[in-house]
Amino acid sequence: MxxxxxxxxxxxxxxxxxSYxxxxxxxxxQVIAPIIAALGPLDGRRVLDVCCGPGHLAGSLAAEGAAVEGVDFAASMIAKAGENYPRLTFQVGDAEALPHASDTFDHVVCAFGVMHLRRPESAIAEAFRVLRPKGRFVFTQWGKDDEVLNIVLSAIADHGTPISDLPDAPPPLRFSDPRECRRVLEASGFTEVRDDLIETTWTNERPKALLDLIYGGAVRVAMMLEAQEPARRARIHDAILGAAKAHVFDGTVVIRRPVVVASGTKPSSA
Ligand SMILES: C[S@@+](CC[C@H](N)C(=O)[O-])C[C@H]1O[C@@H](n2cnc3c(N)ncnc32)[C@H](O)[C@@H]1O
Incomplete structure (x- = not known):
């Protein structure tokens, strides 16, 4: 249990x-190019991709000339990343207690990882620790106007019941607020802190594919849906499908997913 x-x-x-x-x-x-832009020159730089998932950010950083390593706590994600990029080094490890020495990397990146952590401050402190002075840390998080999350959470609010036996979880949208990203980065010792909002979109020919995206690509909302009793869950699915159909333009579902890109530099005196 x-x-x-x-x-x-x-x-x-x-x-x-x-499925992810x-x-x-x-x-x-779609956030890889903005992350690379936030880091600057990469040739020969050592970069750590934290919560690397299937490894595509690491793969793109390597294609830009960086010496990249990836870390993720799920062994199957590490296996998938190794399949996708067999020449790169990926290892199982926890973002909140990185298995790397201090002052090792020129840059650290973490795409869509912070909302999945029990103690995101510990992971940000770990990124600071393993960075060399003047190294840059960049992380991303879905923005507060993310239409996928909003569709699912509204459908659950309208047709579901609160589930009391799910594990107690940190607030999912905390880092969707750019001010909170800045505050935590500054409190962790980072300088030259920035937050930028960029647009990503999900497009598909089939409205029903939104359910595949939710169940195949998310953990927490999938758990919230799976915990509903069948009749309510069916109504939630109908509401999600209805919302997807309302986003059809010229035969394609187009759903906006704005993303916060937050970054900071480890000062040279740290
Ligand atoms: C939403 S996915 C992001 C994957 C990838 N960075 C991307 O941009 O597609 C979140 C990833 O964080 C990993 N993760 C969650 N908690 C973690 C932790 N405490 N330590 C390391 N990895 C973690 C998950 O296994 C998953 O691969």
Missing amino acids: ITSFREAELAGWSTRSA DQHLSPITN
Whole structure:
């Protein structure tokens, strides 16, 4: 029986490496170029990709000339990343207690990882620790106007019941607020802190594919749906489908997913 948030996340991600790569990577890959832009020159730089998932950010950083390593706590994600990029080094490890020495990397990146952590401050402190002075840390998080999350959460609010036996979880949208990203980065010692809002979109020919995206590419909302009793869950699915149909333009479902890109530099005196 799953008793903690971390256990639930680990169990969820461990069974989703293939479905995540199929359904979510086409969206999360849209932040790779902005992350690379936020880092500056990469040739020969050592970069760590934390919560690397299927490894595409690491792969793109390597293509830009960086010496990249990836770390993720789900062994199946690490296996998928190794399949996708066999020449790169990926290892199982926890973002909140990185298995790397201090002052090792020129840059650290973490795409869509912080909302999955019990103690995101510990992971940000770890990024600071393993960075060399003047190194840059960049992380991303879905923005507060993310239409996918809003559709699912409204459908659950309208047709579901609150579920009391899910593990106690940190607030999912905390880092969707750019001010909170800045506050935590500054409190962790980072300088030259920035937050930028960028647009990503999910597009598909089939409205029903939104359910595949949710169940195959997310853990927490999938758990919230799976915990509903069948009749309510069916109504929630209908509401999600109805919302997807309302987003059809010229035969294609187009759903906006704004993303916060937050970054900071480890000062040279640290
Ligand atoms: C939403 S996915 C992001 C994957 C990838 N970075 C991307 O942009 O597509 C979140 C990833 O964080 C990993 N993760 C969650 N909690 C973690 C932790 N405590 N330590 C390391 N990895 C973690 C999950 O296994 C999953 O691969």
